[in-house]
Amino acid sequence: MLNQFPQVLTIAGSENDGAAGMQADLATFDHFKVYGTSVVTVCVAGNSYGVHAQQIMSTSFIDQEFKDLADDFNIKASKTGMLANASVIKTVVKNYQRYDFGPLVVDPVIFGNNPNTRLLDPNTFQLLKARLIPLATVLTPNYYEAQTLAKMKINDDQDMLTAGHRLQNLGADNVIIKGPHHDPQQKIVKDLVLLSNDHHFWLAGKYYPTKRKNGTGDTLSAGICAELAKGQSVTDAIKNAREYVDKAIRNPLNVGHEYGPINHFV
Numbered sequence: 691m692l693n694q695f696p697q698v699l700t701i702a703g704s705e706n707d708g709a710a711g712m713q714a715d716l717a718t719f720d721h722f723k724v725y726g727t728s729v730v731t732v733c734v735a736g737n738s739y740g741v742h743a744q745q746i747m748s749t750s751f752i753d754q755e756f757k758d759l760a761d762d763f764n765i766k767a768s769k770t771g772m773l774a775n776a777s778v779i780k781t782v783v784k785n786y787q788r789y790d791f792g793p794l795v796v797d798p799v800i801f802g803n804n805p806n807t808r809l810l811d812p813n814t815f816q817l818l819k820a821r822l823i824p825l826a827t828v829l830t831p832n833y834y835e836a837q838t839l840a841k842m843k844i845n846d847d848q849d850m851l852t853a854g855h856r857l858q859n860l861g862a863d864n865v866i867i868k869g870p871h872h873d874p875q876q877k878i879v880k881d882l883v884l885l886s887n888d889h890h891f892w893l894a895g896k897y898y899p900t901k902r903k904n905g906t907g908d909t910l911s912a913g914i915c916a917e918l919a920k921g922q923s924v925t926d927a928i929k930n931a932r933e934y935v936d937k938a939i940r941n942p943l944n945v946g947h948e949y950g951p952i953n954h955f956v
């Protein structure tokens with residue numbers, strides 16, 4: 691029947707090298723066999739060496755993208771990625787509240803995988819915290835974003851739990867804090883999941899010492915979004931998405947010279 695196939699939405703930045711952002715989200719949606727639609731917030735020009743320019747969409751264009759999808763599709767779950775600045779955040783919040791686009795996975799993109807790449811105007815953390823995070827069914831900060839948003843250093847497991855609770859206190863129902871992976875000697879990467887029912891668990895995966903991991907966070911949050919759209923529980927959605935990221939890092943794709951992509955074809 692028309693409009694019954696699971697449809698999802700990524701509200702994100704286009705990254706023209708194909709590794710991260712909206713391009714990674716859409717490749718992930720294909721893998722999980724959901725139909726991917728998109729609201730482009732910003733176009734980024736770059737490659738595996740770094741980001742070199744960006745062009746932010748106008749708020750009226752973003753409004754039109756939302757309206758056109760609402761007029762025609764049956765969106766079951768959504769995710770946000772790079773939002774770039776305050777007016778984009780405000781516009782996205784306004785539109786998400788206007789339409790019924792299902793549960794929201796918020797990937798609070800502040801830094802790229804190359805830690806020198808800033809993807810959000812530093813003056814907008816407050817807005818992200820006050821307006822977008824309270825809408826999150828699942829919030830997926832990486833280790834650095836969690837520290838910035840929770841306003842604390844994370845040195846051990848207990849700190850990570852404290853930070854996770856602070857992020858839930860900002861209004862996110864469920865939180866996954868992605869563990870650090872900057873030590874070439876480490877054997878595992880340990881993510882923390884805090885659920886809305888006050889339970890928590892750790893997801894420990896093998897650590898792969900590779901530079902080819904651009905787009906891991908986008909892929910994880912897109913995978914969670916896809917699985918939620920198909921009716922999976924938050925716990926299963928997170929576990930299935932994490933398993934896909936593991937496979938996609940483990941089977942490298944020989945594309946790009948520096949911070950290359952993961953392999954969405956696995």
Ligand SMILES: Nc1ncnc2c1ncn2[C@@H]1O[C@H](COP(=O)(O)OP(=O)(O)OP(=O)(O)O)[C@@H](O)[C@H]1O
Nearest residue numbers: 802803832868871879896897898904905906907908
């Ligand atoms: N080198 C690695 N080896 C194994 N797992 C990794 C590695 N790097 C990241 N991960 C896993 O990938 C997922 C995404 O985490 P990550 O911290 O890379 O997100 P991110 O910084 O938001 O990514 P990006 O900005 O590139 O999209 C997490 O589950 C994390 O544990």
Ligand SMILES: Cc1ncc(CO)c(N)n1
Nearest residue numbers: 703704705710711772802
């Ligand atoms: C456009 C865009 N969104 C998100 C990320 C985070 O991986 C990125 N590098 N680029």
